[in-house]
Amino acid sequence: MTPARLNHIIAWSLLVFLVAPALIAIPVSLTTENYLSLPWDGISLQYYREVFNSPEWMSSFLQSTVIGLTSAALATVVGTLAAVGLWRLSSRWGEVVRGLLLLPLVIPPIIAAMAFYRLFVPLGLIDSYLGLILAHAVLAAPLVLITVGASLAGFDRRLEQASRNLGASSAQTLWRVILPSIRPGVISGAVFAFIASWDEIVVTLFLSKFTVYTLPRRMWNGIRENTDPAVAAAAVILLGVTFAAFLIWGIAQRRAAKPQSKST
Amino acid sequence: MGADPASGGLMLRGLVKRYGAVEAVAGIDLEIRRGEFLTLLGPSGSGKTTLLMMIAGFQDATEGEILLDGQPITATPAEKRNFGMVFQGYALFPHMTVRDNIGYALSVRHRPKPEIAARVAEMLELVQLQGMDDRLPAQLSGGQQQRVALARALVFSPPVLLLDEPLGALDRKLRIEVQEQLKDLHRRVGTTFVYVTHDQEEALSMSDRVVIMRAGRIEQVGTPEDLYTRPRTEFAASFLGKSNFIDRDGRRFSIRPERIDLLPLGAGRSRGRVLSLSYFGPLLKYRIETPDHGVLEVDVDAWRGGVALAAGAEVGLDWTDEAAMPLEK
Numbered sequence: 001m002t003p004a005r006l007n008h009i010i011a012w013s014l015l016v017f018l019v020a021p022a023l024i025a026i027p028v029s030l031t032t033e034n035y036l037s038l039p040w041d042g043i044s045l046q047y048y049r050e051v052f053n054s055p056e057w058m059s060s061f062l063q064s065t066v067i068g069l070t071s072a073a074l075a076t077v078v079g080t081l082a083a084v085g086l087w088r089l090s091s092r093w094g095e096v097v098r099g100l101l102l103l104p105l106v107i108p109p110i111i112a113a114m115a116f117y118r119l120f121v122p123l124g125l126i127d128s129y130l131g132l133i134l135a136h137a138v139l140a141a142p143l144v145l146i147t148v149g150a151s152l153a154g155f156d157r158r159l160e161q162a163s164r165n166l167g168a169s170s171a172q173t174l175w176r177v178i179l180p181s182i183r184p185g186v187i188s189g190a191v192f193a194f195i196a197s198w199d200e201i202v203v204t205l206f207l208s209k210f211t212v213y214t215l216p217r218r219m220w221n222g223i224r225e226n227t228d229p230a231v232a233a234a235a236v237i238l239l240g241v242t243f244a245a246f247l248i249w250g251i252a253q254r255r256a257a258k259p260q261s262k263s264t
Numbered sequence: 265m266g267a268d269p270a271s272g273g274l275m276l277r278g279l280v281k282r283y284g285a286v287e288a289v290a291g292i293d294l295e296i297r298r299g300e301f302l303t304l305l306g307p308s309g310s311g312k313t314t315l316l317m318m319i320a321g322f323q324d325a326t327e328g329e330i331l332l333d334g335q336p337i338t339a340t341p342a343e344k345r346n347f348g349m350v351f352q353g354y355a356l357f358p359h360m361t362v363r364d365n366i367g368y369a370l371s372v373r374h375r376p377k378p379e380i381a382a383r384v385a386e387m388l389e390l391v392q393l394q395g396m397d398d399r400l401p402a403q404l405s406g407g408q409q410q411r412v413a414l415a416r417a418l419v420f421s422p423p424v425l426l427l428d429e430p431l432g433a434l435d436r437k438l439r440i441e442v443q444e445q446l447k448d449l450h451r452r453v454g455t456t457f458v459y460v461t462h463d464q465e466e467a468l469s470m471s472d473r474v475v476i477m478r479a480g481r482i483e484q485v486g487t488p489e490d491l492y493t494r495p496r497t498e499f500a501a502s503f504l505g506k507s508n509f510i511d512r513d514g515r516r517f518s519i520r521p522e523r524i525d526l527l528p529l530g531a532g533r534s535r536g537r538v539l540s541l542s543y544f545g546p547l548l549k550y551r552i553e554t555p556d557h558g559v560l561e562v563d564v565d566a567w568r569g570g571v572a573l574a575a576g577a578e579v580g581l582d583w584t585d586e587a588a589m590p591l592e593k
Contacts, residue, residue: 156355158352158353162355164342166369166372176372180357
């Protein structure tokens with residue numbers, strides 16, 4: 001066996017090792033048994049039917065979507081504005097601030113969850129949409145800061161100067177010159193922010209009780225309380241949405257990478 | 265079409281720009297006359313671009329003030345100064361068509377759409393880019409991009425147009441063509457042009473006046489002819505054109521290579537031996553070693569010179585008294 005071939009084998013085994021646990025949900029969701037198992041005795045879509053016909057599952061699906069989209073939108077606006085502001089400053093203090101803003105990425109989720117809990121109890125934000133949206137937006141904003149910051153690093157400062165020189169206000173410059181140039185970074189940030197909220201469980205466990213019950217939260221309970229294969233079906237739906245979000249991101253990146261010229 | 269003929273006179277008073285301990289601009293006093301084509305010429309690091317950025321409003325002055333038609337504008341932000349600018353590399357908005365690039369200044373001022381369309385058409389004609397409205401900058405050649413940048417900067421009839429090495433990205437042949445277009449454009453729009461370059465040829469061929477800059481200071485100001493025929497310092501003489509330097513009676517003089525005549529040995533006020541010669545089409549350039557003045561460069565009209573002298577030949581050298589320009593210490 002050549003070393004190259006060996007490398008291939010090792011690489012593929014690693015990949016399978018990393019991805020397989022996530023994908024195991026797919027066969028399990030198709031089982032005919034009434035407990036979590038591989039579908040040895042035939043395939044059935046009954047658990048998908050169960051999930052789609054269950055008002056609880058559908059409600060969780062909807063809640064996760066609403067919370068994911070809203071918190072992603074919020075994180076995108078805040079993260080983008082912060083990135084542009086730090087880029088404009090481009091000072092040493094700005095870099096210190098950037099470091100602070102990135103902290104939520106470094107802090108263990110369980111500690112962030114406790115902090116949110118302590119803060120939200122007196123504010124009455126526990127078990128509310130607003131509370132979860134705010135918390136998820138805070139956790140996701142650094143992701144947007146990173147992707148938009150990367151886009152801005154490649155942005156020609158003279159374009160901003162040109163816009164100002166031509167009489168545009170800061171807001172006009174941001175909207176008409178800067179944002180169109182950093183769109184790929186903004187879209188990436190929004191997608192990552194959505195995914196971060198979509199599969200978030202730790203903070204959600206602390207902040208939700210009855211009113212708010214996201215998809216990961218219901219799966220968590222489903223696995224703890226029984227071994228209903230409907231959880232596997234829900235997991236596949238969750239994975240599918242995440243995958244779709246990555247697809248959107250990939251398409252946005254390819255669009256951005258393509259040169260803007262058509263042939264003349 | 266043109267700018268307001270009553271506007272566009274700039275006055276710079278005691279301008280200083282300091283970065284920490286470094287003085288990029290070290291005290292500039294300069295009057296830029298309404299409607300003139302003024303060039304800031306200097307090597308890199310001479311402060312010419314910093315000075316332009318201060319006039320544009322992108323750099324704050326550490327000291328001193330800038331006046332437009334007598335009114336101080338030192339504290340006015342760039343977007344309120346109403347100066348057009350052509351950037352190095354043009355800085356066209358890559359996601360906008362030629363039409364939207366040119367119309368940008370009017371559109372951010374909320375001018376009515378028909379007015380913008382009419383103005384853009386006018387500008388496209390001015391820079392001869394009719395029919396290119398819908399192209400993106402990436403679909404244009406370097407020369408075309410440069411013209412879009414000009415049209416974009418002139419569309420709102422600014423009193424002053426600032427140009428930061430606008431020909432740097434073009435190849436030599438195109439540069440000469442564009443120099444003529446720029447000069448012609450300046451005549452037609454009547455706007456004050458402040459032009460930054462390190463290229464002496466551009467400075468000589470286009471400007472009404474040239475400011476030679478060195479280490480953040482003005483070395484000499486004058487018409488191209490003034491500067492070429494009467495350089496005041498060694499730096500000015502060697503930066504604008506070529507020059508020989510000779511010392512006599514404790515003073516230093518500059519003599520342009522074309523002002524030295526080659527004569528048979530024994531004639532003229534000096535003598536020397538040909539070190540090398542190169543053929544430049546219209547000119548023969550000699551390097552001649554003299555006992556009194558070191559190596560001198562001498563340009564001879566190739567068509568006049570008859571037989572070219574070979575390296576090693578002994579010759580006499582002569583020049584008139586007014587050819588030797590005394591320099592300041």
